[in-house]
Structure formats: structure tokens, C-alpha cells
Amino acid sequence: MSDREEAFDTLAKRYTEETGVPVKFELYAPSEAYAQRVKASAQTNTLPDVFGVLGEKRDFASFINSGYVSELTPDLVANEPGKTTGTWESVLFEKALNVNRFTEGNEYNVKPGVYGIPLDVMTIQMVYNKSLYEKAGLDPNVPPATWEEFMEHGRILKTKGIPGFVSGFGEIWMIDAFASNFAMNLMGQDKVFDTYRGKVAYTDPDWVRVLSLFKEMTENGLFVDGTVTMVNKTAEQTFANGRAAYAFNGSWCINVYKGMNPGLNYGAMLPPKVASTNPMLIWGGAGSSFVVNAKSTRREAAVKFLRWLTDAPQQSYLAEQTVNLPSNKNSLKQIPPVLAQFADDMENTTHPNVYPVHESPVVSEAFDKGIQSILIGEKTPEAVAAEVQKAKEKESRK
Amino acid sequence: MNPQKIRNVVGNYIFILPAALLFFTFSLYPFAKVFQLSITNWDGISPEMNYVGLANFKDLLFDNPVFWLSMRNAFFVTLLALVVQNLLALFLALICDREIKGGNVYRVIFYLPPVLSGIVVGLIWNWIYDGSYGLLNHFLTFIGLGDLARAWLSDSKTALISVAVIHMWKGFGWGFVILLAGLQSIPRELYEAARVDGANAWVVFRSITAPLMIPVFILVSILTILGTMQIFDIIIATTGGGPGYHTEVPITRIVSTMIGNSKFGYACAMGVVFGLILLAISMVQIRVSKMMRQV
Secondary structure, eight states, X not given: OGGGHHHHHHHHHHHHHHHOOXXXXXXXXXXXXXXXXXHHHHXXXXXXXXXXXXXXXXHHHHHHHTTOBOOOHHHHHSBOTTOSSOBHHHHBOHHHHHTTEXXXXXXXXXXXXXXXXXXXXXXXXXXXXXXXXXXXXXXXXXXXXXXXXXHHHHHHHHHTTOOOEEOOTTSHHHHXXXXXXXXXXXXXXXXXXXXXXXXXXXXXXXXXXXXXXXXHHHHTTOBOTTGGGOOHHHHHHHHHXXXXXXXXXXXXXXXXXXXXXXXXXXXXXXXXXXXXXXOOOEEEEESSEXXXXXXXXXXXXXXXXXXXXXXXXHHHHHHHHHOOEESXXXXXXXXXXXXXXHHHGGGGEEOGGGOSSOOOHHHHHHHHHHHHHHHTTSSOHXXXXXXXXXXXXXXXXX | OOHHHHXXXXXXXXXXXXXXXXXXXXXXXXXXXHHHHXXXXXXXXXXXXXXXXXXXXXHHHHXXXXXXXXXXXXXXXXXXXXXXXXXXXXXXXXHHHSOOTTHHHHHHHHHHHHHSOHHHXXXXXXXXXXXXXXXXXXXHHHTTOGGGOOOTTTOTTTHHHHHHHHHHHHHHHHHHHHHHHHHHTSOHHHHHHHHHXXXXXXXXXXXXXXXXXXXXXXXXXXXXXXXXXXXXXHHHHHTTTOSTTTTOOHHHHHHIIIIISOOXXXXXXXXXXXXXXXXXXXXXXXXXXXXXHHO
């Protein structure tokens, strides 16, 4: 978020000029420092009027249940001030709003409603280097659509001495995101959720197949050396410098690659399909969201500011300055072409925050660390599946 | 008690009050608070904290192999640091203790790594260890040992040792400075007398330097153990605890439990257990040092 400081400061100044209301943005990096800061502020009742909640949905729910976050549903469904039509909700991407929505009967017992406003929209998918594709004699406009094609292209790239795939797998949530794409595609959402509910075991052949995909990639030499412990910033540098043909990254990468190598010729693609029975679902939805402090005495002013911030002119400005997908549908017409490629895949998105059920973080960690063990050839997919199931059973007993 | 005596006692307590307040506020209270949180299932956000008794400790002690694996990793790095890092520091301190040309320049150079941020050091070594374009692999290939080239931080056989090397590189300067100060406090007359008696360098070291340096060795080893067991920033900047759990250490486990899993209470229990282990190690070391001084 700190890369947007200049754009935020400009907007804050503009809002103050227009309304006389002073606004100050405070940005923190890294994100863990910010997450801790917000938690500490909540404990000392010093949360600002508007803030962001980082972390998983259970953290968001805990903030709401603890009375720190105001519900925004009434504001979203109200007509524009002074008009009889046009709600705030209607201009925002539904998928982005859903990330901040709690539905009836949610597992955290949060009162149903929307509690956050998306500032931008993101997708996490794959990108490929068109120049390296050309160098390998592959069609730069036809990235692999299926797993078989992906393996075949990987083999061709390897024979030309071009390194294959890179990602920040040292940050294990990225492994989780990548693996979940294939799990959703291979077995469908319902079976994935049933696994989280404890009705399907991780030793199920479909899960073993998901884990085997990583083994297959390793055996085919598709990974750039060191990917397993690489932080995403290094992975981004590797891809931007043309040292990898593919990367798994979020749509924020456009701005990052632009800074690292403005001439990089690349395109966005969905992860290759393993099965044709279910759609390939990637993570996406709200990128950054803002919530309103429930204890703030300036709640209405805070909501007004958020409404202004998500209006088309401000959203277009942010999209242009920060190269992120806007959360306002009406600003989508003015985005750069490569960003439009990411936007095109929005219909294929899902997000852990919209899942009806969630996996225990302990089990997720065992799964992600297990994949790291597969990548270094230390464990088999079957052994990892058995270990994850053991962790699941232990968590279920608690 | 007469008024004068009371005044004296009160006066004495007033003198120690600022220090006592600081000690209570920044040492005793946080420790008591951490212990209080360790017997709850607090998530770090909610105002409610449910008392769970010793359940966190029971799970940690008997049903958390990853935490004990991380402890083993930290002990391994500590052992390496105690031996290799401190021997290197002592060797360099002995050299700089002599009247050598440019001694001050060496002192500054050796002291540079400790003052660098762990994250910066980690990023520099990431580049050195890189599997594809790393300096180390390039060097190995240049001297004909290309077969040894690998992604050092991603290989389960080398990840922990590679992290330990970074830690030792960053840490030897501290030991060097303290050991050098200790060496310089030894009266020169003792060395001169020994030489007059015909003692060689080894006899001088064994009979004069080593015995007089015991308190300094103890101090350096306590600092090395406490500093290395709490290794964190270098690991975050290089491996993130991976691949798998090969470079996980107690602090990375505590942080991921606290922030990643939102199990604040459980993480506090980990902190209490880890703190007690460090305390026990320090006590043993102090006891051993007292025994050695008596010998």
C-alpha cells in the first residue's frame, strides 16, 4: 500500500479543498507491521476513523464482533445524496464487495451485512513473458490453456535454456493460492469446502493429484532455482528481468514490473486447467478495503469520504497513478491494456473471504509447508496428504 | 525506629524508586501479562479472553513437534555460533591485539557486519546464495567445483547451515570487540615475564591469556547463546522458515502463531516456555563460570 502514498496524499488534499474536511493517510510497510499496529490500536481504543483490516476473514469477524467496525449496508443501499436513484452499491464490483460481506448463518456469527468498502480490485493469476515465448519459437499470443500444454511449453522452454516458473513461494500463502486454483478446478468448490468441513479427507485421490502437480512441475524442471524459499519481491525481479517465462502473481504486479522493467513484454493468463469438469477459479476480489471505526464520533464524515474516494473520478485517478484495477465499474473504461487482461478474468475469481467455510490455519500451514517439501523432493504427495490429514484430525478434535 | 532511621530508610527507597518503577513497568509487568495471556485462548483482537488453564502449555509440551523442531534448529545454529563464530572472533582479536599495521582499520571492518540490519544482511546473502546467478555458485564453478553449485537456501541439506553462516558473519564482530577489550585489559608485564622465562606462544595463551579471559569468554558465550537462540530477522529475509520446516526457529513459530494463526494466547505460552529455557541455559552457564573461576 505504501507505493500509493503520493496518490493518496494528492486525493486527501483535493478532498480537503473541496469540502474543508481535513484528511490524513498513514501508510505502513511491511503489511505485518500494519496488522500489528491496527490490533494494538484496537486494544487502546485509538483506531482512526477509517482503517483497513488485514488478515483472514476470522480476524475481520473478530474486529466486527468486538465492536470496532461499523456496518455499512444501510449506506451502500441508500440512494446518492439528493437523488432518487443510484446506490453506492450499484457502482462497485459485486465480487469486491462480497469480500467484505457476511452472509446469513456465517460461521463467525457476524450480523449479516457489508462491513468494508473496496478501494481497488485484484486478481491473483499467472503472467508469461511474450519475448521469451518468441525466443523459444512458441506463439506469444497463445499461452498454455491446459496442464498438458503447460508441461509441453515448459519442456520446449527448457530445451532453449529458458527458466520456467517463478513465484514467491517462500511466502506460503502464495502456495496456498496457487494450489487452491487447481483444487477448485479439479474437484469443484463443494468438494473443497467439504474437505474444510472434515467430510472429505486430504488423502482423497483428488487432493493427492493436486499435490502431485507440484511434483510434476519439479520433475520437469519448471521451477526457477530457489523458488521454494523465494520472497515475492525477488520473484518479481526475476520475472521482470526476463529470467523466468512464467510467474504467479497478483494484478499489483503491473505497477511493480513497470517500475522494474518498463519494456517488459508480457501477458496475463489463467493457470492451466487440469480438468474440464469445473471452472478454473483464481483468487480475486477486493484488493484493499477500508472500514469505518464503529466508535468514531465522525462516522458520517468518514462514510462520505469513502463514498467520494470510490467515485469514478477518484477511482480513475488511482487506477492511472497506481495501475491497480478500480473498484468502481465506471472507471474500468480508462485502464491500461495489460490491466484490462487481468480485469477480463474477474469472472473467474473467488476469494477465501467469500467461502462459506474456512480451513484451520494450522492445517493450511501443514499443506503449504508440505508442498515446499514436495518441491525439494523430500516428501511424496501421498506422504504430505497423510500428514495434512493428521493435522486436520488433530485440529478437529480441539 | 527513631525518626532519623525512618528518614534514612525512606530516603533509600526514594533513591531506588525510579529504577524500581522502570523495572516493574518494563520487565515485571510485561512478563506477568504474557503469563496471564498464556493461559487464555485470546485471538489478539477480541476484548474477551477465555481462561483455558494450562491447555496451551500441555499442547505445546506434548503435542507440538514443529515447535521442538524449531528449538532443535535454533540449538544447532547456536552450537555453530558458539564454536565457529567465537573461535573466529578470538582469532581475529588475538591478531588485532598485537601491534599490527592498520589495526584500527581491521577493527572497523570486523565491526561493520553487526551494525547492519538483519534484513539488509539477509538480502545481500540471498544474492550470494542465489541458485541461478549467485556469487557463491559462480565462484565454485570458477574454481572447478561446479558440481557443488545449488540453490543454497532452498536445499534441505544446506538451508540451515547457510542461514547459520549468515548469522555468524553478522555476529562475529560483537565477540571480536568484547574479546579484544578483554585481551587489552591483561597486563603486558605478565606476557613479558613469561617470555623472559622462555614460554612459547601456546604456553602464554594457555597459562596467561585463557585463564584471565574466562569471565570474558563466559560473557561472550552467554551473549552468543541468547542472541542466536532468538535469531529471526535473517531467517525472515532469506527462507521464511522454509523449505518445509528446515529453518524454522522458535521466534518464527511464535510470530506465525501470533500473527498468522491469530492464536495470541498460545503464542504467549510459547514465549513463556522459550523464555524459561533461555533462563535455564543462562543459569547453568553462570553456575559453570563460577565453578571454573574457583578452579
